[in-house]
Every structure is written in structure tokens, then in C-alpha cells.
Amino acid sequence: MRFPFKTTYEQDIRLFRDRTTAVWYGVLVGVVLALPVLLSRYYIGEITWVFIYGICGLSLMVLVGYTGLVSLGHAAFLGIGAYAHAYFLQLGVPWVASVAIAVVITTACGIVVGLPALRMTGIYLAIATLAFAVIIQEVFTRWEAVTGGFSGMAVDKPVIFGVRLADEASFYYLCAAVLAVTLLLTRNLLRSSTGRAWVAIRDSEIAAQSMGVQLPLYKSFAFGYSAALMGLAGALFAHKIAYLAPDIFSILFSIQLLLLVIVGGLGSLHGVVFGAIFVALLPPIIAILRDSIPATMASVASATGVGVIGTIGRGIGGFLKMPGVEAGIFGLILVLVILVEPAGMYGRWVKIRLFFSTFPMYKRDSFKRQKSYMRSERLR
Amino acid sequence: MTFFRAENLAINFGGIRAVDDVSFTVQKGEVFTIIGPNGAGKTTIFNLVSRIYDPSAGRLLFEGNDITATPPHRIAELGIARTFQNIELFEHATLLQNLLLARHVHRKTGFFSELLFLPSVQRMEVEHREAVEKVIEFLDLQQYRDALVVNLPYGVRKIAELARALCTDPKLLLLDEPSSGLNVEETDDMAFWIEDIKKLLGISVLMVEHDMKLVATVSDRVLALNYGRPLATGTPLEVQSHPEVIRAYLGG
Numbered sequence: 001m002r003f004p005f006k007t008t009y010e011q012d013i014r015l016f017r018d019r020t021t022a023v024w025y026g027v028l029v030g031v032v033l034a035l036p037v038l039l040s041r042y043y044i045g046e047i048t049w050v051f052i053y054g055i056c057g058l059s060l061m062v063l064v065g066y067t068g069l070v071s072l073g074h075a076a077f078l079g080i081g082a083y084a085h086a087y088f089l090q091l092g093v094p095w096v097a098s099v100a101i102a103v104v105i106t107t108a109c110g111i112v113v114g115l116p117a118l119r120m121t122g123i124y125l126a127i128a129t130l131a132f133a134v135i136i137q138e139v140f141t142r143w144e145a146v147t148g149g150f151s152g153m154a155v156d157k158p159v160i161f162g163v164r165l166a167d168e169a170s171f172y173y174l175c176a177a178v179l180a181v182t183l184l185l186t187r188n189l190l191r192s193s194t195g196r197a198w199v200a201i202r203d204s205e206i207a208a209q210s211m212g213v214q215l216p217l218y219k220s221f222a223f224g225y226s227a228a229l230m231g232l233a234g235a236l237f238a239h240k241i242a243y244l245a246p247d248i249f250s251i252l253f254s255i256q257l258l259l260l261v262i263v264g265g266l267g268s269l270h271g272v273v274f275g276a277i278f279v280a281l282l283p284p285i286i287a288i289l290r291d292s293i294p295a296t297m298a299s300v301a302s303a304t305g306v307g308v309i310g311t312i313g314r315g316i317g318g319f320l321k322m323p324g325v326e327a328g329i330f331g332l333i334l335v336l337v338i339l340v341e342p343a344g345m346y347g348r349w350v351k352i353r354l355f356f357s358t359f360p361m362y363k364r365d366s367f368k369r370q371k372s373y374m375r376s377e378r379l380r
Numbered sequence: 381m382t383f384f385r386a387e388n389l390a391i392n393f394g395g396i397r398a399v400d401d402v403s404f405t406v407q408k409g410e411v412f413t414i415i416g417p418n419g420a421g422k423t424t425i426f427n428l429v430s431r432i433y434d435p436s437a438g439r440l441l442f443e444g445n446d447i448t449a450t451p452p453h454r455i456a457e458l459g460i461a462r463t464f465q466n467i468e469l470f471e472h473a474t475l476l477q478n479l480l481l482a483r484h485v486h487r488k489t490g491f492f493s494e495l496l497f498l499p500s501v502q503r504m505e506v507e508h509r510e511a512v513e514k515v516i517e518f519l520d521l522q523q524y525r526d527a528l529v530v531n532l533p534y535g536v537r538k539i540a541e542l543a544r545a546l547c548t549d550p551k552l553l554l555l556d557e558p559s560s561g562l563n564v565e566e567t568d569d570m571a572f573w574i575e576d577i578k579k580l581l582g583i584s585v586l587m588v589e590h591d592m593k594l595v596a597t598v599s600d601r602v603l604a605l606n607y608g609r610p611l612a613t614g615t616p617l618e619v620q621s622h623p624e625v626i627r628a629y630l631g632g
Contacts, residue, residue, distance in 0.1 A: 009505075009506045009509040009510065009513075010502070010506060012476075012509070013502060013505045013506070013509075185495050185496070188494060188495055188496060188497035188501075189491075189494055189495055191497070191505075192489065192494040192497065192501050192504075192505065193480075193481075193483070193484055193487040193489065193494065193504075193508075194491055194494050195494075196473075196477055196480055196481040196484070197481065197484060199470055199472070199473050199477065199481070200470050200473075200481045200484075202470075202472075203469075203470035203471050203472055203473065204468040204469070204470060204471075206432065206464075206468055207464065207468035207469070207470070208470075208481075209432075209452045209453050210430055210432075210452065210455070210456060210461070210462050210468075211456055211461075211481055211482050211484055211485070211544070211548060212453050212454075212455075212456035212457050212484045212485035212548065213453060213481075213484055214451075214453045215453070221491060267472060
């Protein structure tokens, strides 16, 4: 086990805890850079989704995981960002300016939606944001002059400073860079007073207020920043999906994002990335298994001569082909995560890491929580 | 100029007059304690002073300024910090983060410079840390620095809350039942710390407390309340022997 020896206060506000951690992040960057060379176009496209979902997850993590405000309407912000970006591109606005305008518009929407959040928490806020998402989806459908309505809106490949990112790999790098920058910016906020104020609001509004945190201001910050990230993700999303239609930005998408942050682990930036990998890669994995399981089991059956194996394989393949199975698997995993590991994939990762760093001495009860009943309910 | 004064303070909850015409003053550098049976309105007075409740009548004056209409988040900026009877720490953050949050009123950096974590923000962070470390040393909390508050035992949380209030650099400290839930030794420690806060840090203390031994040890003056009305004010001994106070506690 490593014990970092601290000699200055600067050590505690550094981006990386120590050199080893920095080296590991360097390795990760190297792997991300090398992947397009090693993998086929299809996989690069799927991993690009991880980055886009990562930015979406980051947005929701700030709101749900750090500020404790639940939103069921984040797909609407994504939609606003995507449509705004696509619309301004059509008008001939340069790419960077178009993204900037889309981000500003979503930020403004976020702050407006955040206004009721100054008075609402929990389930009431969830319903208010849900209502907002439903209204916005209706706007996407009806405002045909801008969004094209049901017939949709085609989005071309991005052209940045005259360079056209036509192939999968260059768009992959763009999304990876945007995710890395947004992660860094969010981490900066979280390790300074704004981030602490958000955490304070999450854990005890009354104490936060007594310590001088201006609740309306910081809740608006959280909503605005969250929406800005969502708008940015929306711009990339528009290019990735290439064709915008109102039914993409449905309540189901918002729930999927909520699933992302919960499965990843509430209140951690690692959780965002873990959750994004999970949400973005589960559908292609199911698709691959759908074809490969019956094929492998059939070959096993013919090799061993046991026909039952082939039948079971065809059964599994048939089951995975049924409509709605994907949503069912998502739901099942969400239930299992909440039951088995409420801290999400990041929580599990922390346990695994502790297991190896304290190897023969690991105690399972290190993470046991004692139930305590001492929070005041009177002032809520 | 009086340091802190409450004038004819009153609040109604529906038909119940929880605090009724209460006036008291806290001098600079003294420990002023409010005692009274359960439901006498002690914590309500605290919530009025920290502006969580709006008084139905009366005025609050702090260092000559009327703070009756000051928004609650400005109270900490003015130099009034408080603890809570039922501990309101930020449970899923480390003790250090809890204490750093208390430096919120002293921040000088904006949203965008924090987004980029500019050198000015870094300097600010180190400055906050230095201030927090002084409090950690003062209250002997070194070993709990990086522990999550959920994992801390009750007694330590109680001290952590005191530490968090001190980190705001207050002029007036409101302690809501500092000894509740503490054992005898911990209560004695608390008494020493309150004395030290008064003598070494020069902070005035307004306290609600039930433990009469603690009250008698640290208080300069005591106000006894019953049913929201003041019964007696004076030294701990005077108040304890006041016939009205004895009747409120023992009946008869």
C-alpha cells in the first residue's frame, strides 16, 4: 500500500495525487489516441458514442450527483443544443461560432428551467423538468421552419476552420478532446469554492445557507453549467447521428442518462466515464452476442454431437432479437446496481482497488455503513 | 454600541406564539446562554437570529446594524456562525471539504477563474487551507482530516461542526446544544473549548444548553425562557436560584 507523504498544501489541490496516478492517466490518453489505428471503423464509431455520452453524463452528474437536483428533462437540453447547432450551420455560421451560440442558448434555457428549482426539490423538480422536456419535444415537432418537424433535419460532417472532419477517426479525436476538456473544467470547479458549495447544497441546504452559500445563485450556476455541457454534447450528437428528428429527444433518453450516472456512481467523475462506457457499449455488445452466441453454440453442438446446445444457442439468439429486450436488460442492470452496489461502478472500482492495495489484509467491512438517524427533519 | 441585541423578538407559528417579546443583549467577549424546558423556544430564537425564520415582531441588531431583514446567507458574511442541534454537516464530503466550505464567505474568486483553476484560485485555496488548518489544530482534529463525515463517530461530528463554524472567522458564535449526545469527558472538553474560544480567539458565544454544569462553568450571563417568554436574566447562579425558573423546571 502506498502512503503519499504530504509536505505542502499545494499537493492536495493538484490534478493528480502523485506521479504514479499521472503516469496511469498518460497511459489512458495514449490508448485513446492509438485506438483508431488499431480498431475498425465500426468500433471507432461506437467508442465515439462513449465520449458523447460522457459529456451528457458529466452534465447530469454536476446536477444530480453533486448538487442533488434531479432532472428528468436533460434530453431536451441535448435537443436544443443539437437543433440550434444544426440550424446555425445551415445558415452558414462557422462551426465554432455555431457551437458557441448553441451552448449559450442551452445555458439560457437551463437557467430559466432552473428558476423553479430554486423552490423545488426531489420528485417535484423531477416532474417540473419532465414537463419541460415534453413541451420542448412538442416544440421540435411543431416549429417546422427551424427544426423541419417530423421530416427531420440532415446534419453534415463538421467543418472546423476549413478542415472537413469526414472520417470516423478525426471525429473520434474531436469528441475525445471535448470530453477531456469538459472533464478538466468540471474538475476545476469541483475542487474550488463553487464545487464545494454544490456539494453543500446536496448534503444540507440549511447548513449551506448558514455558511453563506447563496442557494438560488449556486443552484442557477449548476443548472446553467449543466445545460451548457448538454448543449455542447448536443452539437457533437447532431453530427454523430447525422439526422435529427424530434422523437430522438424523448423522456426515454433522459432516463437513459439518469441510468448512466447512477450505474456509473453518483458523485464521481470516474463514474461518468464508467457509466458512459456502459450505456454506449451495451447495445452494440448485445447486437454482437445476438449473432455470435447461436453461431458458436451451433459449432460446439456439431463438434460434440450434443444437439441440445445448438437449440439453446438458437433460443438465446431468438430472445436477444425480440423487441424491447435491450430496454429490459438496461432496467434489470439498473435494479441490480441499486440493490447490490448503490455507489455504482465507481464504488465497485474503489473496492477492487483497495483489495489489491491492501492485498492480504483486505477487510470486507471497510465499506459497511452504520445507519444513523441524526439529521434534523424539522427545518426542511 | 451594543455588540448584539434582540429587541422584543416574537414569532407566531399559526396560533402558537413560540417566542413572545424576548429581549436580550450579548456583550463583546462574553458567553451568553439561553436555558429553558423543552419547547421553550430556544432553538426558535437561534433560527430567528440566523434568519432562517422571519420574526413576527421585534428587531435584531448586530454591531449597530439592523439585521432583521438581512437574507440568511449574508449572516455568515457579517460574522455570525452557528452549529445545529442535530448536526447538519455535509455527510458525503470529507471533514476537510466541510471546513473549506466554511471559508465560502471569504472567497475572492469568480466562477470563470475557478473553471480554469487560475493561479489566483490556487493561491486562494492554499490561503483557505491555512486558515482551516489553524482550526484543525485548535480543536485537535488532525487525524480525521480526510475521513468522510458519514464515517465519523457522533462526538467527533459535534466537534467538527464547531470547527466548521469557527472556520468562517465569526465574531459571534451560536452554539445550539453543544453538549447534547456527548459523554461526560466530551462535555468537559467542550467546556474547555468554549472557554478557549472566548479567551484565546476573542469570539462571543450565544449558546443554548441543557447541561447545567456546563452552563454554570462557561456562561457569563444566562437567560431563562419558558413558553417563549423570558423568566429571568443574570449570572448562572442568580438564574438557577430564581423562584420562577425553579417553578418552570420542577412545577408547583
